[in-house]
Amino acid sequence: MAAKSMTIVMHANDLDKTMAAFILATGAAAKGMDVTIFFTFWGLMAMKKGAADKSKLSKFSMFTGMMKKVMKKNNVATLDELIKDSAELGVRMVACEMTMALMNTPKESLRPEVTEIGGVGTYLDAASESNITLFI
Amino acid sequence: MAEVKISTVGLNCPKPLIETRKAMRKLAAGDILIIEGDHAVSKDEIQQAVKDTGDAVLGVEETGGKWIIKVQKGA
Numbered sequence: 218m219a220a221k222s223m224t225i226v227m228h229a230n231d232l233d234k235t236m237a238a239f240i241l242a243t244g245a246a247a248k249g250m251d252v253t254i255f256f257t258f259w260g261l262m263a264m265k266k267g268a269a270d271k272s273k274l275s276k277f278s279m280f281t282g283m284m285k286k287v288m289k290k291n292n293v294a295t296l297d298e299l300i301k302d303s304a305e306l307g308v309r310m311v312a313c314e315m316t317m318a319l320m321n322t323p324k325e326s327l328r329p330e331v332t333e334i335g336g337v338g339t340y341l342d343a344a345s346e347s348n349i350t351l352f353i
Numbered sequence: 354m355a356e357v358k359i360s361t362v363g364l365n366c367p368k369p370l371i372e373t374r375k376a377m378r379k380l381a382a383g384d385i386l387i388i389e390g391d392h393a394v395s396k397d398e399i400q401q402a403v404k405d406t407g408d409a410v411l412g413v414e415e416t417g418g419k420w421i422i423k424v425q426k427g428a
Contacts (some may be wrong), residue, residue, distance in 0.1 A: 240366070240367050243367055243370070243371045244367045244370055244371075246374065246406040247367065247370040247371055247374035247402050248370075248374065248401075248402045248406065249402070249405050249406035249407070250405075256426070289367050292363050292364050292365045293365045293366075294364075294365075294367075294368050294371075302371045302375070305375055305377070306371065306374055306375065
């Protein structure tokens with residue numbers, strides 16, 4: 218039997234890292250797990266409206282366009298698609314309230330898939346009940 | 354009792370898993386889902402995921418790199 222719950226802190230907004238976070242989130246949700254992603258700092262910037270298509274690789278960022286073409290050729294889902302799939306599979310997406318204030322990121326500027334706002338306590342409550350926790 | 358077919362042919366990880374789960378969520382207990390695909394790793398991963406969610410694998414067929422998995426939604 219698979220683990221029942223996974224919590225991810227998404228701190229990065231690089232394409233390779235956000236893709237990893239959402240591939241893990243959708244995969245876990247597909248296995249029936251309860252998944253929570255807590256978006257903090259640069260990770261919250263990745264959840265701003267329109268940000269998914271502008272995301273760059275963490276290394277060799279000048280090759281981001283080339284990597285996207287290779288991904289498309291290999292029928293790999295886009296980040297935008299994975300975020301939508303996560304929402305459809307019931308992944309809970311929480312925005313870090315402090316980051317919203319620090320980076321002047323009101324709720325309206327975030328994607329509609331981010332339905333909750335919380336703090337470190339929200340993350341810890343979810344993580345303490347999770348079998349898997351990751352910081353990306 | 355409904356029977357639904359989906360194709361994941363050509364899709365890469367983790368889309369076959371995602372599309373399977375999306376389709377399963379729309380079904381009622383006892384309904385059948387038939388998943389067609391050609392992503393090798395997903396053939397085994399879908400079967401495990403279906404067991405994890407308390408649903409049943411009824412059968413698997415494979416011919417020339419393409420596979421068909423038949424599953425039934427649990428109660």
